[in-house]
Amino acid sequence: MATNDLEVGLSDEEQAIREMAHKFAEEVVRPAGIELDRLVDPADVIAPDSILWDVFKQYHELGFGGVRRDTEMDALRQARLGGIISEELAWGDVGIAISMGLSGFHGPWVERTGDAELIERFCAPDSPTLGCWALTEPNHGSDTVVFTEPSFSDPAQKPDCTATRDGDEYVIRGQKAAWVSNGSIADIAVLFCTLDRSQGFSGGGVFLVPLDLPGVTRPPPLDKLGQRSLNQGEIYFDDVRIPASYMALGPEAYSIGLETMLAHGNAAIAQLFVGVSRAAYDHALAYAKERVQGGRPIFEHQSVRSRLFKMFTKVEAARALARRVAAYNAQSPMPSIQHCIAAKTFSTNSAFEVASDAVQIFGGNGLTREYPVEKLLRDARASMIEDGCNELLGVIGGARL
Ligand SMILES: Cc1cc2nc3c(=O)[nH]c(=O)nc-3n(C[C@H](O)[C@H](O)[C@H](O)COP(=O)(O)OP(=O)(O)OC[C@H]3O[C@@H](n4cnc5c(N)ncnc54)[C@H](O)[C@@H]3O)c2cc1C
Structure with missing residues (x-):
């Protein structure tokens, strides 16, 4: 872990978790990610006999899910541990890391409803349930996110x-796009949808929808370029009835709820894609020292070293910003959206650039599936659209300057 040499001041607990997460990432998550990436049919990724479920099981047995779901833990300690776990697991495979990270993410929203039955079913520490964030629609992507622009209202x-x-219920009708991460496999959706049409998207509400209710259907998952181990699936709601108590937020607080969700999501993506950059950098450094060309290792060429140094700089800078933002968010009543977006866009753009540089250092081998870096390039490319297109996120962040 050469790029972690600046890690000083880690507590014994943080050091131990980092080592445990790295071992799990290296021995379990990365091989599983490669296997899942190669499956031709995305339905096989989530089939009952898929290796994905074994990885999830081990994730919970090792206690990583528990760290994230622990509502008693000091927020800063939780943010530090969460960041360390995210980077290590994404170093192994970012698609799996995101999918696992969504386990229990619905917890704070469920608790917000105050509905005792819902809380017992979906927040019990011993029965980790899988959530998803259902916002994007087939005909609405960026426009559902840019809450700072007039079009939003x-x-x-x-x-x-x-x-x-x-009466005492809400009726959910319509469809969410195939872009919902964990959409085909989640137990519950944190559904952001329109309630008061007269206010456009700002008239939305946040609802908790158990996905085994009558009227919910989920077609086969989406086939995509990168992060192929992360399930992507659309959800249809055919007059799905939920108790009114399953609403977590109404139109009066919808925009602020969306801002908070987007900010935390962006901060999390920032941490994860440091792991992807670091994986690409680690592979490229090792390859440059091994690959002999023209009688000497390519690492001895100045241009190769200089490229590696730029990659190294981006990994370090992305991590520094991502951790700083996570620490701020943990200690503040509201996350700072412009800082979260800065961290997300910097980290994901860097991951793509570093992965592309890694392919260049591998030469022709970088383009083949026999070597690991073409997958990282595909995984990183998706992140520039995930949780908001980077350029549109810049519009939101810019509005806050
Ligand atoms: C890997 C992955 C995981 C995802 N996970 C989830 C999830 O869990 N839940 C969920 O709800 N969604 C999820 N998404 C969806 C994601 O948030 C959307 O893809 C994103 O918001 C962009 O929407 P879109 O794809 O419809 O693109 P569009 O909004 O159609 O944008 C297409 C292009 O047009 C540009 N554009 C659009 N509007 C404007 C404008 N006003 N001004 C200038 N340019 C504009 C964009 O920048 C982009 O280049 C995921 C996406 C990916 C790739």
Whole structure:
């Protein structure tokens, strides 16, 4: 772990968790990620006999899920441990790391409803349930996210998914896009959808929807370029009825809820893609020292060293910013959206650049599936669209300057 040499001041607990997470990433997560990436049919990634479930089981047995779900833990300690775990697991395979990270992410939203039955079913520490964030719609992507722009409150918007009050219930009708991570396998959706059409997307609500309810259907998952181990699946809601108590937020607080969610999501993505950059850098450094060309290792060429140094710099800078933002968020009532977006866009752009540089250092071998770096390039490319296209996130961040 050469790029971690600046890690000073880690507590014994942080050091131990880092070593444990690294071992798990190296021995379990990375080989599983390679195997899942090569499956032709994305349905096989989530088939009952998929290796994915064994990885999830070990993740929970090792206690990583528990660290994230522990509501009693000091927020800063939790953020530090969470960041260390995210980077290590994503170093192994970022798709699996994201999928596992969504286990229990719905917890704070479920608790916000105050519904005792829902809390008992979906927040019990001994029965880790899998969540998903269902925001993107087939006809609405960036426009559901850019809450700083006038279009967000335009009543002319025609949402694909709505909630309507009917007595003591809400009726959910419509569809969320195939881009919902864990969409095909989640137990519960944190559904962001339109409630009051007269306010456009700002008239939304946040609902907790158990995905075994009548009227929920989920077609086969999406086939995509990178992060192939991360399930992506659309969800149809055909007049799905939920108790009114399953609403976590109404239109009056929707925009602030979206901002908070987007900020935390961006901060998390920032930490994860440090792991991807570091994986690409580690592979490239090792290869440059092994690969003999023209009678000497290519590492001896100045241009190769200089490229590696730029990669190294990006890994260090992305980590420093991601951790600083996570520490701020843990100690503040509201996350700072512009800093979260800065961390996400910097980290994901860097991951793509570092992975591309790694392919260059591998030469022709970098393009083949026999070597690990083409997968990292594909995984990193998806991150520039995930949780908001980077350029649109810049519009939101810019509005806050
Ligand atoms: C790996 C992955 C995981 C994801 N996980 C989830 C998830 O868990 N839950 C979920 O709900 N969604 C998820 N998404 C969806 C993601 O948030 C959306 O893809 C993203 O918000 C962009 O929406 P879109 O794909 O519809 O692109 P569009 O909004 O159609 O954008 C297409 C292009 O047009 C540009 N554009 C759009 N509007 C404007 C504008 N106003 N001004 C200038 N340019 C504009 C964009 O920058 C982009 O280049 C995921 C996506 C990926 C790739």
